[in-house]
Amino acid sequence: MKIEKTPLEGLLVITPQIFTDERGWFLESYNQARFENAGMPCRFVQDNHSRSGRGTLRGLHYQSQPGQVKLVRCTHGEVWDVAVDIRPGSPTFGQWWGSELNPQAGKQLYIPIGFAHGFLVLSEWAEVQYKCSWFYEAKTECGIRWNDPDLAVAWPLQGVSPLLSRRDQETPLFRQAFPQTA
Numbered sequence: 001m002k003i004e005k006t007p008l009e010g011l012l013v014i015t016p017q018i019f020t021d022e023r024g025w026f027l028e029s030y031n032q033a034r035f036e037n038a039g040m041p042c043r044f045v046q047d048n049h050s051r052s053g054r055g056t057l058r059g060l061h062y063q064s065q066p067g068q069v070k071l072v073r074c075t076h077g078e079v080w081d082v083a084v085d086i087r088p089g090s091p092t093f094g095q096w097w098g099s100e101l102n103p104q105a106g107k108q109l110y111i112p113i114g115f116a117h118g119f120l121v122l123s124e125w126a127e128v129q130y131k132c133s134w135f136y137e138a139k140t141e142c143g144i145r146w147n148d149p150d151l152a153v154a155w156p157l158q159g160v161s162p163l164l165s166r167r168d169q170e171t172p173l174f175r176q177a178f179p180q181t182a
Contacts, residue, residue: 006097008085010112018106042069044131052121057162059118064140067113069133074101077126079119087114096153116144120155143171150174
């Protein structure tokens with residue numbers, strides 16, 4: 001497994017080794033001992049799986065307390081996956097980082113607590129699967145507006161409006177979600 005740091009402390013790109021032969025391919029997407037040995041101690045308690053059509057944008061979501069570590073991968077199609085540092089006091093607070101995820105490359109994002117997460121579907125259909133370190137709780141569900149001008153996430157929309165849930169259309173702006181830091 002290859003582990004790459006990003007410009008945002010704690011946000012990592014993990015690329016498992018892919019073994020191919022005439023039958024197809026195999027990869028190990030998660031191994032608790034290997035993650036712990038690489039400095040990513042985490043106990044995952046919930047797996048999520050979504051299927052979305054082209055142009056669907058989900059995010060930017062996070063759980064407040066206790067938060068969730070996420071291990072995100074795209075298992076069908078292709079997405080532009082984004083994480084935003086929402087840790088007040090972090091030197092990269094309010095900054096984002098994004099990457100294309102698809103099953104051919106096998107890349108995954110390890111997103112620590114203190115990040116908002118979202119993705120845009122680039123292919124006709126995409127399936128995203130992710131592990132979470134804490135259970136979903138509606139009362140701690142939070143979000144930041146996907147097109148917040150202060151964040152200026154460079155979503156590859158190519159002039160097309162994204163397909164959004166009502167919730168994602170109505171999430172607060174970054175300065176509203178974190179007024180103490182504005």
